[in-house]
Amino acid sequence: MTSPHPRDLSIHDFTYPLPADRIAPEPLPDRAASRLLVSRHGQLSDKQFRDLSQELPAGSLLIFNDTRVVRARLLARRPTGGQVELFCLEPVAPHRSLELALQQTxxxxxxxxxxxxxxxxxxxxxxxxxxxxxxxxxLWAERQAQEAGTALIDFRWEPASLPFAEVLRAGGHLPLPPYLGRTDTPADAIRYQTVYAAAEGAVAAPTAGLHFTPELLAELRAKGFDIGHVTLHVGAGTFQPVKADHMAGHPMHTEPILVTAALLRQLLAHRPLPVLAVGTTSLRTLESLYWLGVGLLHAHQADDTELAVTQWQPYDMAAAAASISPGMALEALLHHLQATGADTLQASTRLLIAPGYQFRLVDGLITNFHQPESTLLLLVAALLGPGWRDVYEHALSHGYRFLSYGDSSLLLPGTVMEGQ
Known part of the structure; x- marks a missing residue:
């Protein structure tokens, strides 16, 4: 019996009961004090996150998403005094590039x-x-046009010399997940950022990274684990519920990714030892790299073509990709950078990872516990197979905290090398 195409998957098959009191409303004071549920080849064990270095496969390379959350919620007032909330999703003019848009004055x-x-x-x-x-x-904001549940908003401000990034930093609020049901606090300004956050642009935190401390990162390096960074600016679509019954009716949101040539070379040099993604955003970035390379090799795209991964590309191009190894895809990306004279790959991804997906670059995942009927839970199910239910049932029955400020898991499917 063949598995259904991911387009035909019913989101209702990827659910579980999540009581409201299991959603962590606040972060723990100590990032590394969270619990860690380890799933190794289907065997489950309860650990502490600060003991992560003892649980990782030997020789692992950990890839972190270094995006930094911007204070994208602006609470403005109408002339009559009523409040209007503006949640900045993406720049439109005069720049669509996020980096340039944040510098705009x-x-x-x-x-x-x-x-x-x-x-x-x-x-x-x-x-x-x-x-x-x-x-x-x-800051003055005026609505220009309404479309598809969003609006184009014209902003202007005084002093006009301020970059828009400073407008958001000084006047905005952190966009906490709506399921927390509260506004941001001064503590969130620290705890809703990873300690290694660098590149401004996300409207949601890559929450798997919230558990890491400088001391734990230093310990990982001291024990011989390699560390690399990619950038995926997490969009508001990460909060978007799947409203369609089947995945064919759910459009994935577009997110920008940035990956340096040095990281591509690091991935190549590390093969065939294990690569572990810290968070679903890091995983989607890494797997998108493979499909970007396939697109260059198979379609013979011009070097000036904007690189992008579409929602269904892995499933539609599975036959064409059969002869393309991960190393070949990474080499194609390096050749593209060399041909364009760039040191950083800039692309976008709408990649949907669901059961039926074949992982190319990632061997394991560090991640929090995700909402029922979400694309993030689909990703976990793609990695673990039906065993995802055992992980979530264990977490529920053993008191784990869920979602953004909750506990973590280390997911090592049966195919992961232990580096011995």
């Missing part, structure tokens, strides 16, 4: 989610805030 246009906007008929809403150096600043 004076004015810009972004696609936003609008909360409590029914009474916002016309004219600007305003937000006054204080900058890091004590200046009083004002």
């Amino acid at each position: 004076g004015q810009c246009t972004w696609r936003c989610l609008v909360g409590n906007g029914r009474r916002w008929k016309e004219g600007p809403v305003t937000l006054e805030f204080e900058t890091a150096d004590g200046q009083t600043a004002t």
Whole structure:
């Protein structure tokens, strides 16, 4: 009997009961004090996250997502005093590049989610805030167009010399997951960022990384584990529920990824030892690298073509990829960078990883416990097979904390090498 195509999967087959009191509303004071559920070849064991170095396969390379969460929620006021929430999703003008958009001064246009906007008929809403150096600043926002549940918002601000990144830092709020049911606090400004966050642009944290401390990272290096970094700016789509009954009706959101040539060379040199992704975003970035390379090799794309991975590419190109090894795909990406004179690969991905997916670059995953009927749970099911249910049932029956501020898991499927 053949497995169903991922398009035909029913999201309702990937659910479990999650009581509200199992969702962690606050982070633990000590990042590494969280619990760690280890699934090694289907065998489960309960550990502490600070003991991670004792549980990793020997010779592992850990890949972290170094994106930094921006304070993308702006709480503005209508002239009558009513509050309007603007959740900045992606830049539109004058730059679509996130890096350039955050450097923009004076004015810009972004696609936003609008909360409590029914009474916002016309004219600007305003937000006054204080900058890091004590200046009083004002932001004006005007709705330009409404489309597909979002709105194009024209922003302008004074002092006009401020970059938009500073407007968000000084005037915005962290976009905590809606299931936490609370606004951000000063503590979240520290705890909803990883200790290695570097590249601004995410509107949600890569939460698997929240458990790491500088001391634990130093211990991993001291014990001979390799560490690498990629960047995937996590989009608001990470909160988007799957509303369609089957995955064919669920559009994956687009997220930008940045990967250096040095990281590509590191991955090549590390083969065939294990590569472990820290978080689902790191995993999707790594697996997207393979499909970007396949696209270059199979389609003979021009070097100036914008590189992107589509939602169903791995399943539609499975036959074409059969003869392309991970090493060949990585080499193709390095050749592309050399041909374009770039040191960093900039691309985008809409990759959906679901049961039926064949992993090419990743051997294991460190991740939190995800929502029922979510694309993140589909990814875990693709990695573990039906055994994902055993992991989640064990976590529920043994008091683990769930979702963004919850506990963690180390998932090592049966194919993982132990590096011996």
